[in-house]
Amino acid sequence: MARLPAQGYLTVGRVARPHGIRGALRVQALTSTPQRMGDLVTIYLSHTPERAETLRAYTVARCQHDKGDQWLIFLEGIESREAADRLRGQYILVTLQDAVPLAEDEIYLFQVIGLTVITAEGVVLGRVVNIIETGANDVYVVQGELYGEVLIPAIESVVRHIDMDNGVMHITPLPGLLPDS
Numbered sequence: 001m002a003r004l005p006a007q008g009y010l011t012v013g014r015v016a017r018p019h020g021i022r023g024a025l026r027v028q029a030l031t032s033t034p035q036r037m038g039d040l041v042t043i044y045l046s047h048t049p050e051r052a053e054t055l056r057a058y059t060v061a062r063c064q065h066d067k068g069d070q071w072l073i074f075l076e077g078i079e080s081r082e083a084a085d086r087l088r089g090q091y092i093l094v095t096l097q098d099a100v101p102l103a104e105d106e107i108y109l110f111q112v113i114g115l116t117v118i119t120a121e122g123v124v125l126g127r128v129v130n131i132i133e134t135g136a137n138d139v140y141v142v143q144g145e146l147y148g149e150v151l152i153p154a155i156e157s158v159v160r161h162i163d164m165d166n167g168v169m170h171i172t173p174l175p176g177l178l179p180d181s
Contacts, residue, residue: 006052009044010099010108013092018084019072026086027092030070033100038063038073040094049091052159107164109138113166115162115169117142117152125150128169142164148181 012031019026029037040063044055062074064079073092078084102108102177117140126144131154138154152158152171161170 002068006050006055006093007028008096009052009055009093010050010096011051011091011093011094012040012043012099013071015045015087015090015092016070016128018081023074023078023080023084024117025075026066026075027071027085029071029101030091034071035065036070036100036124037073038065038108040073040098042094042098043073043075044093044095045087045090046088046093049093055093107162111164112140112162112169115167117144117150117169117171119178120170120172125152125171128152150178 010031014028015028016028018024018090027037031037040060041059043058045058046054046056047056058078059076060073061076064072066072078087099108112128112131115128117128120123123146123177124140124144125147128140129143130141132139132141132151139157140152140154142150142152144150153174158171158174158177161168161169163167
């Protein structure tokens with residue numbers, strides 16, 4: 001299940017482990033624009049990214065791409081392997097103001113939570129309450145009165161339109177997706 005960040009923040013990575021003896025962090029990028037990791041100036045770390053009060057700010061001294069989705073980040077004030085190891089497993093967040101601007105037709109995953117889901121026939125299925133990240137495609141968990149919990153694959157043939165202004169996701173369910181179809 002997706003761990004939604006505190007309001008005003010975006011999760012961009014997670015500390016995998018320390019690297020070397022001088023406090024470097026090996027980081028796994030969790031963003032669709034991993035090349036942006038090299039531009040980070042201020043980051044926020046926390047084991048519980050959904051709680052703003054647990055976020056701790058750090059200044060990035062240096063950041064370099066390692067391999068694949070892995071980056072090496074050096075933070076001011078973290079100068080030993082032991083200090084870096086204490087940050088293991090923490091999520092890396094940036095403020096929305098520091099995030100990569102989205103294209104006109106893009107939204108952040110966290111913005112899907114709370115949308116009302118309506119079928120092409122006008123049936124209200126409920127609200128998106130969570131997102132399951134499967135690797136192939138995300139799956140929206142929708143909770144409603146009519147069917148209870150419904151899992152909606154986040155694919156173009158199902159999710160037809162997201163109207164952020166009105167908080168609505170319009171879908172065309174695949175055969176068998178709903179109990180009575």
